[in-house]
Amino acid sequence: MGEVRKICCLTRNLLFYEWSNKRVIMGFLAGIAVPFWWLKNFLDYAVSRGQPVNVLESFVVVEHSYKSILFLALGWLLIVSDAPFVNGSTFYSLCRTDKRSWNGAMVLYIFVQAALYTAAAALSMAAASAPWGYVGKMWSNPVYLLSRDFQMDLSAAYGIDFLHQEMMGWMNVPQAFLATALCFFLYLVLMGLILYTFRLLLGGVWGMVITFAMHVGGYELPYLGFWKYALMEYARPANFMDGAGVHLEVPVLVFVLCGAALVFLENLLMDRVDFKGEAGEGT
DSSP states (O other), X not given: OHHHHHHHHHXXXXXXXXXXXXXXXXXXXXXXXXXXXXXXXXXXXXXXXXXXXXXXXXXXXXXXXXXXXXXXXXXXXXXXXTTTOOOTXXXXXXXXXXXXXXXHHHHXXXXXXXXXXXXXXXXXXXXXXXXGEEOSSSOXXXXXXXXXXXTOHHHHHHSOOOOOHHHHHHOOHHHHHHHHHHHHHHXXXXXXXXXXXXXXXXXXXXXXXXXXXXXXXXXXXXXXXXXXXXXXXXXXXXXXXXXXXXOTHHHHHHHHHHHHXXXXXXXXXXXXXXXXXXXXXXX
C-alpha cells in the first residue's frame, strides 16, 4: 500500500508540473480543435438533411472517419513528447523511492493524461453538437443514411464517412460512444508507452521517430494489405463488428498485451537508464 501511495504521489506531482507547461496546454487545445474539421463537415451534412443528430454520434462518426485518427492523436504526441518526463525534481524523487516505482508513476501519468485527452476530445464534440442534436440511445437518420453511402456520394460532397452498419446494428449510441472512447484511449496509451519506452531506453529523438513511424504506418499499412499490423485500425471498434457479433476483445487484448510488454521491458532495463543524460537532453 505504501508503494502505491508513492506512485500516486509522484504521478500527482508530475501532473501539476506538466499542466503548467505550455506544450501540454497546446496539446490539449489541439486535441479539441483538430477534430472540428471533421465535426464541421458532419454537422454541415446533418443540417443539409434537415434532421437532428444524437450529440454522442459526433465523436463516433469523426473518430471512425477516413484519416481522422492520423490527426486526432497529434495533440497527444505533443503532450507526451517530453518523455521520459525527467525534470528538476526527478532526482529528489529517486532519493525517496526506487527507479521501478518512479517508472510506475510515469506509466500511470500516461494513463491519466490519455483519459483526460480522450474526454476533452469526445465531450467537446458532443457539446458543440448540442445545438443541432438530441440526447438518447437511438441513432439518427442522417447517420443511418451515411452508413449506407456505398457509392461514397455523401462522402465526396461533405467530406465525412461512416460505413459501419454493423456497429449500428449491435450497439446503441451510448454503447458505441463508450466503445469508441475506450479504443481511442487505449491507442493513445500505447502510443505514449512506445514513445516513453524508446525515449527512455535509446535516448535522443529515437523515441519520437519510432512512435511517429508506427503512427503514420498505421495509416499506410492497410493500403499495402497489412491492416492487422496497423495499430491505428485497432482504435476503431467498428472494424471488429460483423454479422456474427461484436469482437471488441480483439483490439482491447492487442493494446493490453503490447502495453504490458512495454512496461515489462521498462522494468527489466530500468537500472541501465542514465537519468543524468536524460536531464541533460531535456534542458
